[in-house]
Amino acid sequence: MTRREISPVEAPGALEFSTPPPLSLYVHVPWCVKKCPYCDFNSYPLRGGLPEAEYVAALAADLESALPLVQGRRIVSVFFGGGTPSLLSAAGLDALLSIIRARVPLPGDAEITLEANPGTVDTGKFAAFRDAGITRLSLGVQSFDPEHLRTLGRIHDAGQARRAAAFAARDFDNFNLDLMYGLPGQTVAQALADVKEALTFSPTHLSCYQLAIEPDTTFAVSPPALPDPERCADMQEAIEAGLDEAGFIHYETSAFARPERQCRHNLNYWTFGDYLGIGAGAHGKLTLRTRNAWEVRRQMRWKHPKRYLAEMNADPSALFPREGASPAERSDGGTGNPLQDEFSVAADDLPFEFMMNALRLNEGFDAALFGARTAQPLSAVETILRRAESEGLLVRDAGRIAPTRRGQRFLNRLLEMFLA
Numbered sequence: 001m002t003r004r005e006i007s008p009v010e011a012p013g014a015l016e017f018s019t020p021p022p023l024s025l026y027v028h029v030p031w032c033v034k035k036c037p038y039c040d041f042n043s044y045p046l047r048g049g050l051p052e053a054e055y056v057a058a059l060a061a062d063l064e065s066a067l068p069l070v071q072g073r074r075i076v077s078v079f080f081g082g083g084t085p086s087l088l089s090a091a092g093l094d095a096l097l098s099i100i101r102a103r104v105p106l107p108g109d110a111e112i113t114l115e116a117n118p119g120t121v122d123t124g125k126f127a128a129f130r131d132a133g134i135t136r137l138s139l140g141v142q143s144f145d146p147e148h149l150r151t152l153g154r155i156h157d158a159g160q161a162r163r164a165a166a167f168a169a170r171d172f173d174n175f176n177l178d179l180m181y182g183l184p185g186q187t188v189a190q191a192l193a194d195v196k197e198a199l200t201f202s203p204t205h206l207s208c209y210q211l212a213i214e215p216d217t218t219f220a221v222s223p224p225a226l227p228d229p230e231r232c233a234d235m236q237e238a239i240e241a242g243l244d245e246a247g248f249i250h251y252e253t254s255a256f257a258r259p260e261r262q263c264r265h266n267l268n269y270w271t272f273g274d275y276l277g278i279g280a281g282a283h284g285k286l287t288l289r290t291r292n293a294w295e296v297r298r299q300m301r302w303k304h305p306k307r308y309l310a311e312m313n314a315d316p317s318a319l320f321p322r323e324g325a326s327p328a329e330r331s332d333g334g335t336g337n338p339l340q341d342e343f344s345v346a347a348d349d350l351p352f353e354f355m356m357n358a359l360r361l362n363e364g365f366d367a368a369l370f371g372a373r374t375a376q377p378l379s380a381v382e383t384i385l386r387r388a389e390s391e392g393l394l395v396r397d398a399g400r401i402a403p404t405r406r407g408q409r410f411l412n413r414l415l416e417m418f419l420a
């Protein structure tokens, strides 16, 4: 899938939005204890201690610099992702949330999610995260099978996975467990056993991802033997049936939730909402009115944490006063500009970008949402919609547009149609 990029000065001026979409905040923490061999996220193994104070100060400066772009807009959800944000101390997270609350309107009932790694928790940490203001935990269990966890190169074992899931259930009434299937040597029964065990902790949400070999990962260099596609499809079907029976709603390609427990932050992505992304390598999408014209702007922060920290050149002593610390100690020539890349999305690309998100939702989207998010009439994609319908990939019913079962199964084929 390709995307035509244009510079902000070439931005189309013809877009007309009545109002910008809901706005979320994503905060990226780019370090992990060690890099998993299948992972293509912007994450780096920790060498030495976590530079927590420096990073929190950089995030504060980053947010501050972005404020003119989001002035007057409230934040509907916050997501701390990574990397491994659970490496942060509860005090660091508390400071960060205070900084966020002081700078942007964050309603008291906003969903605030933290991703956690079962290998980085002890008995009191989740409760401290909750007390700091986290309302939803997302735990990267991946599997309860010791052999599969070893193959995935995870830092936690099956005992730690169970312990962390039990802590999550004890300390949060809203939490997600991440599982993976299609693992080397995995049978359908083993994939289902992982789901069944996850259910014993009564999570409100489960994310089940099929292992894929991504470029630029250790697995891409020495790929393990994966189960054949038919067996993976069988696992997917068995997982979907098992979770349906357990009362979960399969609302997105990989996401299952108890009623009313869908992830609000991710739903904002999938309904093509806006998000400000801060932190090393964070991506953002903002619908803006600048110089009397609307644009949809995409941003990416400096990817490498070292470069990001250097550019932000933030002074942690301003946030965390320490004896002997002075701003002069960190005058390392930063620019204060967090951006590695920024561009306006061409109007022609918005329908595809919208579909790439909204068609992940099994219930699809309200037809009116297309116009609200892309500033274009649905007639702009009418021919493609008809073709997708005639191929049995899409269905239109009572003002909603949704992928069929077949469309869900062949989602890439369906999306490619909107690229043409």
Ligand code: SF4
Pocket: 031, 032, 034, 035, 036, 039, 040, 041, 043, 082, 083, 084, 117, 140
């Ligand atoms: S813990 Fe998560 S983010 Fe970190 S390397 Fe492993 S998969 Fe990637």
